[in-house]
Amino acid sequence: MAEADVKKFEELVAQAKDNLCLRVMAYFKDSDHSLKDQSLYLALTVDGLKWKALNKNNPVYTVEGIGSNLIRDPYIVKKADGTYLMIATDWTLYGAEKVHANHRLYDGSISKENSWDYETDNYWDVNTTCLIFADSPDMIHWSNPRQIQMVSDELKKEFYKNCGNYMHCWAPEVVFDTDENGCAKVIHVAKDGTEYRYGVIWSGDGEENGHRKISDDREYNETWVNWTNDFETFTPGEIYFANSSANIDASVLTDTAMTGSSEKKYYLFFKDQVEHQHGIGQVEASSLDSHSFDAAKDFSNVIYSKDKGNGDITKVTGSLYNEGEGPFAFRPYKDRNLWYLFVDCHDAHAEKVFGAFSSTDLKNWKSENDATEFPDGVIRHGSTVSVTLEEAISLVRAFGLENI
Numbered sequence: 001m002a003e004a005d006v007k008k009f010e011e012l013v014a015q016a017k018d019n020l021c022l023r024v025m026a027y028f029k030d031s032d033h034s035l036k037d038q039s040l041y042l043a044l045t046v047d048g049l050k051w052k053a054l055n056k057n058n059p060v061y062t063v064e065g066i067g068s069n070l071i072r073d074p075y076i077v078k079k080a081d082g083t084y085l086m087i088a089t090d091w092t093l094y095g096a097e098k099v100h101a102n103h104r105l106y107d108g109s110i111s112k113e114n115s116w117d118y119e120t121d122n123y124w125d126v127n128t129t130c131l132i133f134a135d136s137p138d139m140i141h142w143s144n145p146r147q148i149q150m151v152s153d154e155l156k157k158e159f160y161k162n163c164g165n166y167m168h169c170w171a172p173e174v175v176f177d178t179d180e181n182g183c184a185k186v187i188h189v190a191k192d193g194t195e196y197r198y199g200v201i202w203s204g205d206g207e208e209n210g211h212r213k214i215s216d217d218r219e220y221n222e223t224w225v226n227w228t229n230d231f232e233t234f235t236p237g238e239i240y241f242a243n244s245s246a247n248i249d250a251s252v253l254t255d256t257a258m259t260g261s262s263e264k265k266y267y268l269f270f271k272d273q274v275e276h277q278h279g280i281g282q283v284e285a286s287s288l289d290s291h292s293f294d295a296a297k298d299f300s301n302v303i304y305s306k307d308k309g310n311g312d313i314t315k316v317t318g319s320l321y322n323e324g325e326g327p328f329a330f331r332p333y334k335d336r337n338l339w340y341l342f343v344d345c346h347d348a349h350a351e352k353v354f355g356a357f358s359s360t361d362l363k364n365w366k367s368e369n370d371a372t373e374f375p376d377g378v379i380r381h382g383s384t385v386s387v388t389l390e391e392a393i394s395l396v397r398a399f400g401l402e403n404i
Contacts, residue, residue: 002397008404009396012046013389021048021332022392023384024139026074026086030346031378033123035062038070038091042139043375044392044401048332048340049356049368053375055399061142063132067092067119071132073326075383076139077174080184080197084139084385085231087172087200090130090147093119103130103149106226106234113153127166129156131202133231138391140398150202150226151237158210167206171249171326171381175199175225175288177266187288188227190235196227199288201240203248208239221273223250225290241293243283246273248325251383252288253339255331256362267362268293269327269341280327280343324355326381341365344381353379375402 013020023045029037039059043051054060063069071088078084096119103111120126134145149156150169159167176198177185184197204224206212212220225240241250249271257264265284272281285292326344339362343355356368387395 002400005401005404006393006396009044009046009393009401012404013392016046019333020046022046022387022389023048023330023332024076024387024392024395025051025382025384026076027375027379027382028072028074028088029377030072030380033070033094035069037378038072039063040071040074040086040088040142041375041379042395042399044387044395048330049371050373051375052373052404053402054395057375057377057402060139060399061086061134061136063088063092063134063145066090066132066145066147067096068094070094073171073381073383075171075173076385077176078385078387079231080176080178080182084136085174086132086134086136086142087174088132089170089172090128090132091126092132092147093128094123094126095121103147105149105152106236108233111149111153113156127168129167129169129204131169131172131200135231138394139387140395148234150200150224150234151204155206155208155210155237159206159212162210163206163212167204167212169224170203172200172202173251173383175201175252175254177254177288188290190227196229196235198228198231199225199240200228200231200234201225201250201252203250204237220246221248223247223270238290240290241268241270241283242291243270243272243281243294247271247281248273249327249381251326251328253329253331253362254288255334256339259335259337266292267329269329271325271327280324280341328383330384330386337361340368342382342384346380354382 025043027041040061042054042060045051070091072091073089075087076084105111129151130147130149132147134142136142179185186195188196201223203221205221222239223241224237226234226237228234247270251269253267268283270281283293324343324345329341331339337360339359341357345355356372357365358368359365
């Protein structure tokens with residue numbers, strides 16, 4: 001069966017000709033909060049818009065040995081050395097039989113706290129300052145699953161003292177950029193002179209002083225970062241992006257230079273949490289360092305949102321979507337001024353879950369919903385990574401490809 005799928009996939013590739021866009025999308029499912037749903041799923045595309053599930057829309061990887069092993073918001077990055085890293089929101093304390101004492105900390109040491117009030121049978125009461133990591137050479141074979149606390153014990157305890165629960169750590173992604181040789185650039189220099197090439201960004205509901213900011217009686221989320229060169233040890237968590245309203249689900253686009261130009265800006269897409277809005281904002285910067293995106297305290301561009309005045313939802317072609325989150329953007333073709341943006345419209349599960357947009361200038365966006373296809377089911381919070389033809393064929397051979 002797999003070889004038959006490979007042959008059909010190669011036919012799709014041949015049909016795409018100059019419009020070939022090979023990418024993998026990572027996602028999870030959110031229908032019943034089971035381990036099967038809350039694992040890593042992959043889908044493949046040849047055009048950037050129509051996505052076909054691998055492994056018959058079953059998980060390709062399930063975490064083992066960490067509590068209940070549940071994850072959300074899986075994100076895959078291809079590092080400069082050609083290997084892959086998955087980072088995910090830690091949901092392993094939901095339904096866990098026992099707490100995991102002595103967590104590993106961001107700096108590689110072991111937490112001095114041997115008792116965490118984490119276990120819960122309330123799915124939406126999970127609060128953990130950890131993320132889940134795993135490594136792979138090919139997105140087929142996964143190893144080294146690890147649960148890492150991204151803030152210090154001291155900050156964790158101070159936050160608990162002030163707020164009555166633990167700070168959450170949601171929707172991780174990696175920020176980095178490469179030079180003309182494909183090597184990761186230095187994007188942050190610490191006070192001690194250490195150079196860092198990668199940042200892990202995530203959404204947290206606390207301040208660096210261990211307090212929670214409240215605005216209009218609502219919790220105030222901001223984007224945090226831990227800098228690293230190896231994804232084993234990290235700098236302490238610090239604020240990366242703070243706008244004038246709460247934000248979560250930050251995602252950074254680096255491939256932005258217009259055709260024929262070497263000048264480029266970086267764009268950060270995020271979910272705003274303004275009441276009655278809950279849409280997708282876009283800000284720009286010339287650096288990937290901490291606070292570079294703060295200059296645009298409010299949206300430089302509102303791509304998708306509710307009508308703030310009366311709460312009506314904005315019509316996106318193909319469906320009426322309510323709230324949007326989990327944005328991710330990419331450039332499907334290196335030689336064209338074209339970008340796609342996908343948004344997890346999580347209240348639209350009866351129809352297409354992801355809203356899709358395109359832009360030729362990174363300022364004006366139009367709907368592409370009529371052109372998209374996605375795997376069946378309540379798929380959630382996608383992310384995407386580019387793959388070679390050889391890598392794509394290996395994935396199809398290993399897992400098979402649905403609906404081809």
